[in-house]
Every structure is written in structure tokens, then in C-alpha cells.
Amino acid sequence: MSGHPTQGTPLLRIQDLCVSYPTPDGLKEVVRGVDLSVSRGERVALVGESGSGKSVTARSVLRLDSEARTSGRVLIDGQDVLEMNSKEVRRVRGARAGLVFQDPLASLNPVKTVGWQITQPLRIRGMGRREARRRAVDLLGRLGVADPARRFDDYPHQFSGGMRQRVVIAIAVIAEPQVLIADEPTTALDVQVQAQVLELLGELAQEKDMAVLLITHDLGIVAGFAQRVAVMRDGKLVEEGDVDRVYASPRHPYTRALLDAVPRIGDQPGRRLGTAAATADPVSVSPEGEEL
Amino acid sequence: MNTAEETPLLEARNLVKTFSGRSGTRAVNDVSFTVRRGEALGLVGESGSGKSTTARCVAGLLHPDSGQVLIAGQDVTRARGRALRATRRRIQMVFQDPYSSLNPRMTVADLVGEGMYVHGIEPDRVRRRDRTVELLETVGMGSEHLDRYPRSFSGGQRQRIAIARALAVGPDLLICDEPVASLDVSVQAQVLNLFGDLREKLGLSLLFIAHDLAVVHHLCGRVAVMNSGRVVEQGDREQVYTSPRHPYTRALLDAVPVPDPAAERARAAGRGAVHTQNHHEEKR
Numbered sequence: 001m002s003g004h005p006t007q008g009t010p011l012l013r014i015q016d017l018c019v020s021y022p023t024p025d026g027l028k029e030v031v032r033g034v035d036l037s038v039s040r041g042e043r044v045a046l047v048g049e050s051g052s053g054k055s056v057t058a059r060s061v062l063r064l065d066s067e068a069r070t071s072g073r074v075l076i077d078g079q080d081v082l083e084m085n086s087k088e089v090r091r092v093r094g095a096r097a098g099l100v101f102q103d104p105l106a107s108l109n110p111v112k113t114v115g116w117q118i119t120q121p122l123r124i125r126g127m128g129r130r131e132a133r134r135r136a137v138d139l140l141g142r143l144g145v146a147d148p149a150r151r152f153d154d155y156p157h158q159f160s161g162g163m164r165q166r167v168v169i170a171i172a173v174i175a176e177p178q179v180l181i182a183d184e185p186t187t188a189l190d191v192q193v194q195a196q197v198l199e200l201l202g203e204l205a206q207e208k209d210m211a212v213l214l215i216t217h218d219l220g221i222v223a224g225f226a227q228r229v230a231v232m233r234d235g236k237l238v239e240e241g242d243v244d245r246v247y248a249s250p251r252h253p254y255t256r257a258l259l260d261a262v263p264r265i266g267d268q269p270g271r272r273l274g275t276a277a278a279t280a281d282p283v284s285v286s287p288e289g290e291e292l
Numbered sequence: 293m294n295t296a297e298e299t300p301l302l303e304a305r306n307l308v309k310t311f312s313g314r315s316g317t318r319a320v321n322d323v324s325f326t327v328r329r330g331e332a333l334g335l336v337g338e339s340g341s342g343k344s345t346t347a348r349c350v351a352g353l354l355h356p357d358s359g360q361v362l363i364a365g366q367d368v369t370r371a372r373g374r375a376l377r378a379t380r381r382r383i384q385m386v387f388q389d390p391y392s393s394l395n396p397r398m399t400v401a402d403l404v405g406e407g408m409y410v411h412g413i414e415p416d417r418v419r420r421r422d423r424t425v426e427l428l429e430t431v432g433m434g435s436e437h438l439d440r441y442p443r444s445f446s447g448g449q450r451q452r453i454a455i456a457r458a459l460a461v462g463p464d465l466l467i468c469d470e471p472v473a474s475l476d477v478s479v480q481a482q483v484l485n486l487f488g489d490l491r492e493k494l495g496l497s498l499l500f501i502a503h504d505l506a507v508v509h510h511l512c513g514r515v516a517v518m519n520s521g522r523v524v525e526q527g528d529r530e531q532v533y534t535s536p537r538h539p540y541t542r543a544l545l546d547a548v549p550v551p552d553p554a555a556e557r558a559r560a561a562g563r564g565a566v567h568t569q570n571h572h573e574e575k576r
């Protein structure tokens with residue numbers, strides 16, 4: 001699946017990534033040989049249904065799961081993250097790769113002001129307090145936060161969901177990382193706020209020439225945001241390509257089935273939706289319903 | 293058939309519901325709509341706009357501060373006792389979260405059969421079980437599931453069980469509050485197809501709440517748009533989707549991501565111009 005045309009050398013290159021977790025029944029492999037790369041200035045989407053392994057892939061790139069057993073290579077600007085010691089990994093996070101997760105509350109510290117949190121990536125790198133503050137206020141303003149100088153000293157709970165997600169984005173991009181990974185960054189938001197947040201992400205990425213990996217289950221978001229898409233199922237990529245090509249003529253039956261399952265405004269109302277992508281809707285366990 | 297005088301199956305008249313609390317918000321503010329027999333009305337709007345509160349008032353799970361709910365012309369906000377129960381039975385509810393809306397200690401047979409027992413529809417145990425098997429078939433599940441517990445099912449299957457449970461008492465109308473919101477798109481497709489079948493086979497009416505405008509377009513012939521507790525626009529699907537009258541409806545429609553790269557590019561280009569004006573205005 002490699003060998004697609006890219007713009008220059010990939011900034012992020014995932015090669016034959018496998019991830020397993022220890023379970024009572026032994027190791028369970030949930031990511032099984034993923035190859036994916038994102039070049040400077042490129043926006044790639046990783047799409048798939050829940051449990052397909054998207055988040056595990058994202059977290060592996062920055063080694064956020066200590067219990068994960070990982071093999072393969074994750075190269076950021078040529079350096080293998082999987083080979084680094086923990087100090088080196090910490091230096092990569094924030095500086096060279098920024099992360100945005102779905103739930104902004106979970107990624108923010110409730111007892112620190114948003115300003116403190118946004119300036120941390122700069123302060124850690126030795127920038128002075130005033131300059132860091134100036135940049136953070138600037139960025140918040142750019143991200144559509146009204147009266148950013150005053151909001152700088154507020155706490156996360158004083159922000160709405162959409163505003164919190166902007167704060168998370170600010171933290172992720174303030175140090176101008178080359179690679180941005182956003183895992184379902186708008187799934188918890190209303191459509192209007194979602195549209196704004198995605199547009200802001202797109203603008204920032206373009207301005208800073210970042211490589212963006214956007215993870216989502218929403219085929220509409222992929223179409224609006226990404227140039228290239230990889231479709232994930234059951235720990236593997238089943239198809240990858242230019243969005244126009246994949247949407248117009250999907251090669252893999254699973255991709256076709258996913259696209260056929262989505263209702264669209266403008267389609268014949270009530271048309272029979274495709275259900276082939278559903279995994280036989282399995283009954284998972286014994287009649288007594290013991291937990292898995 | 294559709295004479296102007298036909299009594300609607302459901303009519304909500306000027307519903308108001310205020311929650312006491314720090315702000316004392318009017319969650320539902322003068323909401324009126326009707327659902328005719330066989331019709332599907334979609335209720336859309338962003339989170340907090342009052343959709344669920346409206347649904348709960350209509351279903352009798354909440355008492356509105358003022359306004360009326362009429363079922364086949366009977367005012368159920370005033371009715372009491374047996375008459376009320378008989379009328380209420382005609383409306384059943386399906387909730388978003390198939391994980392918390394089913395009692396984990398009841399088997400599928402009990403969950404689906406409960407309403408038939410409580411309402412005295414099928415007091416005989418064996419016949420009730422037969423009817424339960426039929427209902428499971430209607431929602432696309434086999435009888436081998438009768439003695440299983442909810443936790444052994446996937447999200448999509450739980451939603452089918454919840455639908456079978458609602459259908460068991462022979463309702464004319466289902467109120468569905470985001471019934472597919474937590475399902476994967478492929479499972480959502482299965483459940484939406486099921487709703488389509490049920491409408492066709494049973495002539496079932498729907499009050500269908502969803503934040504996904506494409507889902508509502510797919511299923512509902514009429515649409516009401518809520519914003520801050522009010523219905524700002526309602527009308528036929530075609531009208532609302534192709535020539536929305538209210539700016540809020542237009543803004544919502546404009547924000548829906550479309551699974552079509554070319555259409556998205558065209559729209560982004562169009563939005564660029566309009567957007568710069570609004571983009572810094574979102575409140576906290």
C-alpha cells in the first residue's frame with residue numbers, strides 16, 4: 001500500500017505498526033500491520049468504525065499507552081519514536097507532534113488556568129512568561145475566543161465545550177509542531193461548532209505547513225478535511241488513497257459498504273441503506289450474559 | 293383521506309417547561325406541532341435546544357408547566373386513571389442509549405413481554421412468549437435470544453430489543469430520542485432500515501429526534517427545527533431542506549459535513565466569504 005505519490009518526504013511515517021495489549025487470555029493484537037505516512041502540508045484522515053484501532057494507532061505514535069506492546073516503526077522526521085527513551089519521547093510530544101483528543105475536559109487540567117496550560121509547551125522550552133502569554137493570547141484570539149486576554153486567566157470549567165476544544169487545539173499547536181494528530185476532535189461538538197473547529201484546524205495546518213493526521217468515524221468530515229484517506233477495519237488498513245478517488249470509486253468492498261451505509265441529504269429519502277459493513281451484529285457471549 | 297378536519301394522532305399545543313435551577317431556563321418555550329397518522333416528524337436542533345424535554349413532556353415522563361398534549365384529540369395533560377393509561381399506551385418511547393435504557397437484570401423475554409403484561413394485553417404466559425417471538429422477528433432477531441440478558445448484545449441489537457419492547461403494547465406512535473446517535477454508521481443503517489420497514493408494515497407514526505440532519509432527511513417527511521426552546525421553523529422535508537426560511541435552519545444545514553469531497557470544496561469556498569463575519573462571534 002506504499003508507493004502512492006506524496007508531496008516530498010513524509011514527516012510522519014508509520015511502518016508495519018502492530019500493537020497488542022496483555023489480557024487475561026494472553027496478548028490481544030488490535031493493530032495489525034499498519035503502513036501510513038503524512039507529508040509536510042498534507043492532511044490525511046484515518047476513518048473506521050468503533051473498535052477498528054484508530055485511537056490505538058494514534059496513541060502509539062506518541063507512545064501514550066505504557067501497557068501497549070508495539071512493533072514496527074513510527075518515524076517522525078526520520079527518527080523512530082518506538083526506539084526513543086522516555087525523555088526523548090517527551091521532547092517529541094508538543095514540540096514536534098501535537099495531539100488533540102475527543103474529550104477536551106479529559107485533556108485539560110481542571111485546577112490550572114487555560115492560560116497556564118497553553119503556555120506550558122513554550123515555557124518548558126524556556127520561553128519567558130510575558131512572551132509566552134502574548135503568543136497564547138494571540139492564538140486564542142485567532143481561534144475565535146472573544147476577549148482572549150481576559151479569558152486567559154479562566155479555568156476550563158468556565159468554557160463551553162466548543163471553546164474548551166479550542167483551548168486544547170491551542171495547547172497542541174502553540175509550539176508549532178510539524179505533525180498534528182487529532183483523534184475525533186469534534187465528535188462531542190454540535191455541527192456548527194464542529195464546522196468552525198475543523199476550519200480553524202485546517203487554516204492553522206496550512207499556515208504552519210503541518211502534517212495532519214485526522215482520526216474520525218465520520219465520512220462527511222473526511223470529505224471536507226482530508227486530501228488522502230485510509231480506511232481501517234479490524235486493526236488493518238483495507239484501502240488508502242486520494243479522497244476523490246476513494247469516494248468516487250472505492251476499491252475495497254468494505255469502503256464501498258461504508259459509503260453506502262451513510263444517509264445523505266439529497267439522496268432519495270427512505271432508500272435502502274447498505275448494511276454490508278456491519279459485522280454480522282454478533283452476540284458476544286453465553287446466554288447468561290457474563291461479561292466479556 | 294387527509295381532510296383538514298382529520299384529528300392528528302398527536303398534537304402538542306404551546307408546551308412550556310421551565311427547570312428550576314441556577315438560571316431557571318425555559319427548556320421548552322411555547323412549542324406546538326402535530327403528527328398525523330402514518331407520518332414521521334423529525335425534531336432537530338443543537339444540544340440543549342429542548343428536544344428531549346419536549347419528547348419527555350409528550351411522552352408523559354415530565355409534566356409541562358403549561359400547554360397541552362393531545363393524543364387522538366384527547367388531552368392527556370388533564371386525563372387521569374384508566375383512560376389515561378389506555379391513551380398513553382398509544383405512544384411509546386425509544387431512547388438514545390441502548391446500554392442504560394434496558395434493565396440489565398431482565399431477560400429479553402421479560403423486557404419485551406413486560407408491557408403486554410402490565411397493560412393486560414396478553415395475560416397468558418405462553419401466548420405472551422409467542423407474541424414476544426413474533427416481535428423479535430419483526431425487529432430482525434431470532435427466538436434464540438429470548439433468555440439472554442441485555443449485556444450480551446451489541447449496541448445495535450439492544451436498540452432492536454428496545455424497539456421490540458416499545459412495539460409490544462401496540463403503539464400508534466414511537467417517540468425516538470436520538471435512537472441511532474451512539475451507533476456506528478453501518479449499524480445505524482440497519483436500524484434506520486428497520487424504522488422504514490416498521491412504518492411500511494405497521495403504519496407506525498414517528499416523532500424522531502436527531503441532531504444528524506441527514507438521518508432526519510432520510511426518515512422524516514416533516515421536520516421541526518428547535519433553537520433555545522422554541523420551534524423556529526417547521527415544514528415539509530423538501531421545503532425545510534431546500535428552501536429553509538429561518539436563518540438558524542440555514543446555518544445548521546450549512547454546517548452539515550457532506551460525504552462528497554467535491555461538494556465540500558465548493559461549499560468551503562462559498563463559506564469562506566460568509567464565514568469570516570461570524571467566526572469570531574461564538575459566545576462562551
Ligand SMILES: Nc1ncnc2c1ncn2[C@@H]1O[C@H](COP(=O)(O)OP(=O)(O)O)[C@@H](O)[C@H]1O
Nearest residue numbers: 021030048049050051052053054055056057065
Ligand atoms: N488499553 C487497552 N487495553 C486493551 N485493549 C485495548 C486498549 N485500548 C484499546 N483496546 C482495544 O483495541 C481495539 C481498538 O480500539 P480503539 O483504537 O480505541 O478503536 P477506535 O477505532 O474506536 O478508536 C478495541 O477492541 C479496544 O477494545
Ligand SMILES: Nc1ncnc2c1ncn2[C@@H]1O[C@H](COP(=O)(O)OP(=O)(O)O)[C@@H](O)[C@H]1O
Nearest residue numbers: 311313317319338339340341342343344345346
Ligand atoms: N432535569 C433537568 N433539570 C434541569 N435542567 C434540565 C433538565 N433537563 C434538561 N435541562 C435543561 O433544559 C435545556 C434543554 O435540554 P434538553 O431538552 O435535554 O435538550 P436537547 O435534548 O435538545 O439536547 C438544557 O438547557 C438543559 O440543560
Ligand SMILES: [Mg+2]
Nearest residue numbers: 054055056184
Ligand atoms: Mg477512538
Ligand SMILES: [Mg+2]
Nearest residue numbers: 343344345469
Ligand atoms: Mg437530548
